[in-house]
Amino acid sequence: MTRLDLTQFPIIQKILYSRWPQFLVRAITLAGFIFTILAGILGSIVGSHNFAIIFVWIAWWTALKLFFIPFGGRSWCSICPIPMPGEWLQNGGILQPSGKGIGLRKKWPKVLRGNWLQAGGFLMVGLFGALTLTSARITAIILLAIIVLALLLSLIYERRSFCNYLCPIGGFTGLYAQAGPVEVRVKNAKVCAEHAEKTCYNACPWGQYPLALKSSANCGLCMECLRVCPTDNIAVNMRPWGSDFGPKTKHRLDEAFLGLVMLASVLVDSAVFLGPWGQLKTAAYEIGSIPWFIFAGIFLFGALVVLPGFYAASVWVANRMGNIQNSFRKSLSHFSQVLVPLGLIAWIAFTVSFAFVKFTYILPVISDPFGWGWNLIGNSNTAWVGETTTFSLFFQVILLSLGLFWASRVARQISDSTKQALPLIAFCAVFNLSLLWLLIG
Amino acid sequence: MKKELLARLIIILFISLAIAIPVIGRLKLSVNHNNVVELHARMPENGGWSLSTIEVKAGKPLKLHITSDDVMHGFSIGKSDQPALEITPGEFVDTTLIFDTPGRYTFYCDRWCGPNHWRMRGTIVVTGDNQTSQPEPQPLFLKLGIDIDSPSDAETIPSKPVSAENGAKFQHLLPEYALQRDTYNATSPAKLWMRLRKESTLANLPDSDLWDIIAWIWQQNTTNDQVINGQEIFAKNCAACHGETGEGDGVMVRGLPVWDPGNHNSGNVMHEATGEGLVRPPDFTDPIHLLGVSPALLEGKIIRGGMGTGMPYWGPIFTNQQIDSLISYLYTFAWNTRAKNSN
Amino acid sequence: MMRQSPNILKQNKLKQWTRITILLLLCLVILFVPFPIPDAPPTDRHIRIEASMFQFTPSEIKINKGDHVTVDLVSTDVVHGFSLDGYNFELKADPGQTSSGSFIANRTGVFRFRCSVACGNLHPFMIGKLQIGPNLLLFRGIILGFLAIIVALLSIKTKK
Numbered sequence: 031m032t033r034l035d036l037t038q039f040p041i042i043q044k045i046l047y048s049r050w051p052q053f054l055v056r057a058i059t060l061a062g063f064i065f066t067i068l069a070g071i072l073g074s075i076v077g078s079h080n081f082a083i084i085f086v087w088i089a090w091w092t093a094l095k096l097f098f099i100p101f102g103g104r105s106w107c108s109i110c111p112i113p114m115p116g117e118w119l120q121n122g123g124i125l126q127p128s129g130k131g132i133g134l135r136k137k138w139p140k141v142l143r144g145n146w147l148q149a150g151g152f153l154m155v156g157l158f159g160a161l162t163l164t165s166a167r168i169t170a171i172i173l174l175a176i177i178v179l180a181l182l183l184s185l186i187y188e189r190r191s192f193c194n195y196l197c198p199i200g201g202f203t204g205l206y207a208q209a210g211p212v213e214v215r216v217k218n219a220k221v222c223a224e225h226a227e228k229t230c231y232n233a234c235p236w237g238q239y240p241l242a243l244k245s246s247a248n249c250g251l252c253m254e255c256l257r258v259c260p261t262d263n264i265a266v267n268m269r270p271w272g273s274d275f276g277p278k279t280k281h282r283l284d285e286a287f288l289g290l291v292m293l294a295s296v297l298v299d300s301a302v303f304l305g306p307w308g309q310l311k312t313a314a315y316e317i318g319s320i321p322w323f324i325f326a327g328i329f330l331f332g333a334l335v336v337l338p339g340f341y342a343a344s345v346w347v348a349n350r351m352g353n354i355q356n357s358f359r360k361s362l363s364h365f366s367q368v369l370v371p372l373g374l375i376a377w378i379a380f381t382v383s384f385a386f387v388k389f390t391y392i393l394p395v396i397s398d399p400f401g402w403g404w405n406l407i408g409n410s411n412t413a414w415v416g417e418t419t420t421f422s423l424f425f426q427v428i429l430l431s432l433g434l435f436w437a438s439r440v441a442r443q444i445s446d447s448t449k450q451a452l453p454l455i456a457f458c459a460v461f462n463l464s465l466l467w468l469l470i471g
Numbered sequence: 472m473k474k475e476l477l478a479r480l481i482i483i484l485f486i487s488l489a490i491a492i493p494v495i496g497r498l499k500l501s502v503n504h505n506n507v508v509e510l511h512a513r514m515p516e517n518g519g520w521s522l523s524t525i526e527v528k529a530g531k532p533l534k535l536h537i538t539s540d541d542v543m544h545g546f547s548i549g550k551s552d553q554p555a556l557e558i559t560p561g562e563f564v565d566t567t568l569i570f571d572t573p574g575r576y577t578f579y580c581d582r583w584c585g586p587n588h589w590r591m592r593g594t595i596v597v598t599g600d601n602q603t604s605q606p607e608p609q610p611l612f613l614k615l616g617i618d619i620d621s622p623s624d625a626e627t628i629p630s631k632p633v634s635a636e637n638g639a640k641f642q643h644l645l646p647e648y649a650l651q652r653d654t655y656n657a658t659s660p661a662k663l664w665m666r667l668r669k670e671s672t673l674a675n676l677p678d679s680d681l682w683d684i685i686a687w688i689w690q691q692n693t694t695n696d697q698v699i700n701g702q703e704i705f706a707k708n709c710a711a712c713h714g715e716t717g718e719g720d721g722v723m724v725r726g727l728p729v730w731d732p733g734n735h736n737s738g739n740v741m742h743e744a745t746g747e748g749l750v751r752p753p754d755f756t757d758p759i760h761l762l763g764v765s766p767a768l769l770e771g772k773i774i775r776g777g778m779g780t781g782m783p784y785w786g787p788i789f790t791n792q793q794i795d796s797l798i799s800y801l802y803t804f805a806w807n808t809r810a811k812n813s814n
Numbered sequence: 815m816m817r818q819s820p821n822i823l824k825q826n827k828l829k830q831w832t833r834i835t836i837l838l839l840l841c842l843v844i845l846f847v848p849f850p851i852p853d854a855p856p857t858d859r860h861i862r863i864e865a866s867m868f869q870f871t872p873s874e875i876k877i878n879k880g881d882h883v884t885v886d887l888v889s890t891d892v893v894h895g896f897s898l899d900g901y902n903f904e905l906k907a908d909p910g911q912t913s914s915g916s917f918i919a920n921r922t923g924v925f926r927f928r929c930s931v932a933c934g935n936l937h938p939f940m941i942g943k944l945q946i947g948p949n950l951l952l953f954r955g956i957i958l959g960f961l962a963i964i965v966a967l968l969s970i971k972t973k974k
Contacts, residue, residue, distance in 0.1 A: 053478060061485035068493050075540045077935065079561030125478035164935040306942045308869020315936055388938060400493060402500060403536070403563035411562050415930040417899035420923070424845065427955040431841075431962040438966035448967055455963055466955045470924060514892070542933050543893035560932040583909035584892045711910030722864075722890040722909050 033267040035217070037256070046253050046266060049125055052108065060111035063173065065399075070170025074401020078413060080166035081399035084391045086173070087163050092385040094203070095377050100271075103210030104203050107250035112177050113193055116184025117235060127233070135188040138195055144284035148201025149291040153333060155198055156295045157326050160302060160314035190235045194248065204247040205288050206374040208274035208367075213246045213267045214255065221263045230255035230264065240264060245274045247285075275367045275440045286362050289369030290341055293461060294333030296376045300468040304383050340457060341369075347453040353446045365454055368441045372458050375433025376465050379426045383469050387416035423470050430469075434462045507534040507565075512544035512558045512580060515587035522593060525578075529599030533568045542584050544591070549577035549788045557582075573599035577787035583711045586723045589783035610786075612771030615657055619771040620778060625661035625763030629682035633806055638687030641680065644672050645688075655692045660685050660762040660805070686806050692766075693799035701800025704793055712781070717755035717804040724751045724781070749781035761805035769798045837965060844957050851948055856880030856919075863887055863942070865894035865907065867934050870927065870942035877919055879947040884916040895930030898944065904930055922947035 037043045045051050062085075070082030077083040098106040118124050122131035155162070162168050180192040193200045216222050222241040231239040233254045240255050256264040301307070302314045313321035342362065349361045356364065393409040395401075404410065437458040438451070445451040511521035517540065527533040537546055539558040547555035548568070556564050558580075570576065580591035612619055648654050649667060658666070664685050667673055673681060705713070712721040729751050753760040764772075773794050776784035789797070859881045864871045865888065877883060887896045887907040896905040896913075900921055907913035929940035 054481070057481050057485045060482070061489040064486055065489035065492065068490065072493050072497070074538075074561050076561030076932070078932065078938070123475055124482060125475050128475070160936065164938075303939045304941065306870070306873035308866070308871075308873065308940065311868050311936050311939055400496065401561050402496065403538070404496065415895070415897045415904075415928055417897070417928075418926055420900065423923070423951060427845070427951060427958060428841075430955065431958040434959050435962035435966045438963045439969060442967055442970045451967070455966075459959060459963065462959060463956065466952065466959070470955065471949060471952050541935075543931055582893055583889075586891070706911050707908070709910070711908075715910060715912060722888065725890075 033213075033215075033265075033269050035265040035267055037262075037264070037266050042266075046256055049257070052253065053125055055109045056111060056114060059109050060114050063111040063177065067170045067173050069399050070166040070173070072400060073166055075166065076401055077164050077166055078391050079395065079398065079401030081395045082166040082169050082173075083164070084388075084395040086169055088385055088388050089392055092381050094199070095381045096385075099203055099206045099210055099374065100378065101211065102251070103207035103212040103246050104249065104251050105212065106203055107193065107200065108252050110193075112180050112197070113184065113190050113235075115177070116181040116192070117190070119181075120184055120189070133185045133188075136186055138187050138191045142195055144195070144282060145201050145205070145288040146284050147196050148198050148204075149284070149288040151196065151198030152201060152288075152291050152295060153330070156298055156329060156333070158317060159299065160311065161317055163303075164315070189237050190250065193250065194236060201288055202292065205285065205292065205370060206377075207246045207249075209272050209370050209374050210246060211268055211271050211273075212251065213243075213269055213273065214240060214249050214251060214253075215243055215265050215267055216240050217263045217265045221261050225261065225263075227260075229258045229260060233258040244279060247274070272371060272436065272440065275370070275443065277444045279367070281363045281366050283359065283363045283366075286341070286366030286369065287338070289366050289373055290338050291333055292373045293369060293376065294329070294337050296373065296380050297461075297464060297468065298329050298332070300380055300383075300465060304380075305468060340460075344453040344457040348445065348450050351447070351450040351453070364444065365441070367444055368437050368454050368458060371436035371440055372433055372461065375429055375436065376462070379429040379433070379465065379469060382422050382426050382429070383418060386422050387418055390414050390416055426469050427466070430462050430466050434458055504534075504536060506532075507536045510535055510537045510546075512537065512539040512546070512591070514541050514584050515590040516585060517541055519591050520578075520580075520593045524594045524596060526596045526598060527568075527570060529570055529573045529597050531569070533570070533595070535566050535568065536563055537566065538563045543582055544584055545581035547579055547581040548595075549579055549592075550790050552790070555581040568595075570595070570597040573597045579788055581707065583723070588711075592787070610770060610774055611656055611767040612774075615767055617765070617768050617771060619768050619775065623659070623760075623763045623768060625659065625759050625761075626665065627661050628758045628762055629679060631679055633679075633682045633686040635683065635686040635690040635806070637680065638683030638685070641673070641676065641684050642687065644676075645684065646670055646672070649684075649688060650691065652692065655688065656766050659765045659768070660689065660802075662765070663688070689802055689806065693802075697796040697799040698803060700793070701796035701798070704789070704797050705800055708785070708788075709797075713752045713755065717801075719752040719754045721752070724749075727751045727781070752780070752782065755801065755804035758805040761802060766798050769801060770794055773797060840961065841958065844961065845954055849948075849950055849953075851950075853880060853947065854878040856882065859883045861885050863896065864890055865896065865929065865940075866890040867892065868929070868936040868940040870896075870929075870940070873942040874945070875943070876945045879919060879922050881919045881946075882916060883919050884914060887913045887915075892933050893931050894933050894940075896927055897930035898927045899925045901925065906931055919946045923951060924949050 037046065066082045066085055069080060073080040073082065094106055116133075120131045120133045120135075121127035122129060162172060176197075179196070183192045183196070184190070219241060228239065231237075234240075235252055235254060236248055236250050238249055243249060251266075253266070256266065302310055309321070310325065313319070313325040316322050345361050345365050346358065348365060349356060349358060391413045393407070394411060394413045397407045397409040398404040398411075438455045441451040441454040441458065442448060445454070508522070508525055510525075513519060513521065525533065535546075537556065537558055539560045539562075541560060543560065544558040545555040546558055546564070546566070547553070556566060558564060574597055576595040576597065578593050578595055580588060582588075584591065642650075645667075649663070654663065664681055667681055667684065668678075673684075676684075705717075706715065710721055711723045712719075714720040727749050755761055772782065773789065774784065774786035776782045785794075856878060859877050861872075861875060861877075861883060863875075863885055885896065885903075885905060887894070887905040889907040889909045889911075891909060893906065893908050895907075897903070898917075900923070901917055903915065903917045905913045905915050924943055924945045927942045927944055929937055931937075933940065
């Protein structure tokens with residue numbers, strides 16, 4: 031496959047190699063993170079006039095899905111402020127490791143490995159989303175809890191255990207980063223094989239060994255390996271989208287679960303936030319009420335039983351259509367690759383409806399971040415109700431078709447025959463049709 | 472090591488900046504707003520006005536910085552003709568009020584914000600030495616000793632639509648008292664009709680012509696401007712319960728039991744926000760209700776509210792002129808519509 | 815032999831580009847070609863829509879193209895608004911004061927209408943649907959989806 035190694039350009043190589051540019055960006059995101067928490071706690075109770083709501087749920091959440099992941103894989107993780115304080119303590123230094131860090135550096139328990147907890151966290155986002163999405167206070171409290179939790183865990187466990195196993199957004203970006211166009215790989219495997227020290231593995235906050243990297247799911251693009259490699263043997267490649275998929279790549283059952291949770295979440299979010307059913311919205315919002323328990327029950331049943339059941343059925347049929355009989359469990363993991371392009375494009379299409387309409391809220395909260403009646407840049411109170419345009423509807427139709435094309439292609443690539451791919455394609459088609467109906471029907 | 476120090480300084484600088492913006496902003500706000508009262512409007516279910524009482528000295532400006540925390544509200548001063556302010560969620564409105572006369576004033580929300588909207592009231596206490604304010608004159612219903620809670624349906628109603636124009640033809644036959652303002656105020660249309668029925672000069676007129684006369688008398692006691700004014704007040708304040716057509720089917724009283732004169736006398740029990748015991752208002756288009764009540768009684772109901780029915784008290788809100796206009800408008804429901812068969 | 819190979823490569827590339835062009839044209843046809851569906855005769859529509867936190871009732875409305883639509887907006891709890899996507903049509907109603915307006919439904923498709931007066935936490939998601947004529951875009955989307963599957967399957971075969 032074609033790859034373009036960015037480190038061959040001296041300027042890019044310098045930018046990536048130096049710790050300063052990344053450090054400065056992370057210093058800004060950390061300050062922004064703290065500012066967001068303060069805005070959420072001190073600012074207006076009215077969501078549309080609170081920086082925390084608009085910047086987390088409109089600006090950042092949109093940028094993540096429309097920009098960071100599709101064009102940079104886990105690029106957000108490389109500038110995410112959440113693990114910063116913990117990492118300083120682990121490293122004993124802010125700019126670079128000093129070797130005098132503190133922390134117990136325990137290994138993350140084996141039973142909790144994989145994406146299971148992240149998928150669970152994402153289910154929580156879906157269950158409590160209507161409240162967190164609209165309450166600046168709750169948003170701030172969650173952000174605060176996350177950064178404190180990340181700090182505590184980094185004192186107990188080694189490296190970025192929080193990012194690897196707990197962070198729901200880490201699960202989201204990791205899953206879809208497999209489809210992204212950026213990867214960190216070694217230039218020459220032979221050089222690594224002869225190098226006994228593994229400086230890169232020791233330096234990697236994510237616990238990855240670059241020579242063994244086959245998937246970008248767990249690489250946070252932090253560039254530490256690049257910086258410590260004594261032989262300059264690390265490449266940062268631009269690659270075709272979807273390069274991590276293939277008939278031989280290894281995938282786990284928890285990836286399949288995470289992928290299915292994401293699909294269920296995008297359907298439920300579309301129905302709750304973009305649908306015309308007011309009672310559903312109220313049920314999702316009034317946490318603890320009887321309608322909410324019904325909503326939660328249906329949501330969990332859909333996400334844990336219906337959708338996985340449907341997926342499992344199509345995998346079972348596909349398995350029987352194949353030339354070689356794999357174990358069912360192995361097939362469930364193997365075919366989960368199909369869920370990645372399908373889900374990524376589905377989230378992008380959802381975001382077009384969800385966020386484009388609300389973009390006029392962004393300038394006013396820069397002008398008056400706390401809703402205290404400021405007018406810093408003269409744009410306070412300029413938000414309007416917004417509308418979906420004909421363009422955005424067509425854009426969504428094209429996006430969803432593209433997603434179906436991509437998922438079908440992956441399904442065919444990882445199957446023995448067209449016949450084997452068809453059940454999976456049917457699964458994707460039904461999912462896409464449901465989302466199409468929710469978004470433009 | 473120098474680099475590490477620089478990095479730490481940068482982090483401290485950025486975080487300080489992130490913290491300084493809201494802190495300095497808040498401090499500046501409180502300095503600028505030294506004499507300013509910040510008032511938050513919230514639905515009664517969310518706590519109502521953030522301040523229930525505001526104190527100010529007579530003649531001194533009261534600067535208010537008002538916003539809403541949930542839905543659209545309004546800010547208005549009771550018994551005044553000042554236009555209301557629209558309070559939009561998340562946006563601030565500034566206003567300055569000056570009260571010359573010491574006393575207690577009501578501020579209230581004038582936009583319907585749920586079934587308990589009318590509870591969104593607060594008090595501005597204006598203190599001062601010159602207690603020149605005169606006590607309000609006693610409302611007519613108290614002077615006349617009308618029991619506004621007793622059943623008051625009309626003893627008789629017209630059997631066909633009335634025509635004030637036709638009634639005007641017989642004005643020369645009327646006794647003097649029929650045209651007096653006091654008679655209008657204190658008498659219900661049905662009572663006046665029965666009184667006139669007994670007049671020998673009108674003995675030859677059929678019942679329907681006599682009803683036309685009553686309609687004409689009621690018309691004489693009001694002006695077109697009053698009716699228009701009353702209609703505006705009704706639409707804004709009353710229609711959410713009484714219905715836009717006066718039928719008692721407003722959006723706020725859906726699901727409540729239908730009004731029944733028998734349970735209209737439940738004493739001085741104030742009903743809480745639960746809505747327990749509340750009823751639908753009567754159907755004003757059924758003349759049996761309005762033709763049985765005098766303007767003084769209507770005024771009493773408006774000022775004091777209907778005990779135990781959910782009808783709020785509007786005494787601190789409306790001026791006397793506004794109440795008069797509202798009463799004028801209310802009777803148009805009874806006159807303008809076809810008599811309903813109340814059996 | 816060695817000389818020919820760049821030519822074959824060029825030819826293959828040309829073939830590939832022709833295919834992509836044809837595919838793109840096909841997509842454009844699916845998305846934009848007019849469907850010969852007869853419009854129902856336009857009528858006068860009087861629609862009463864009740865707005866409460868955070869629901870329009872009815873929230874899904876179907877009408878025909880060219881209909882003269884009058885909307886009565888009735889708020890049942892707090893002040894609500896009604897803003898129709900794609901049409902410059904907005905209403906605002908206080909409880910007890912029905913607000914009315916009319917427009918001619920001259921654009922077909924499904925249009926969302928949303929509350930335009932902040933009415934609480936879920937206000938940004940208070941949405942309803944107005945379908946004017948058939949929802950052609952949905953059918954176009956479905957056909958495009960089938961095309962996507964076929965092209966995906968073919969794209970792998972041609973590679974082998």
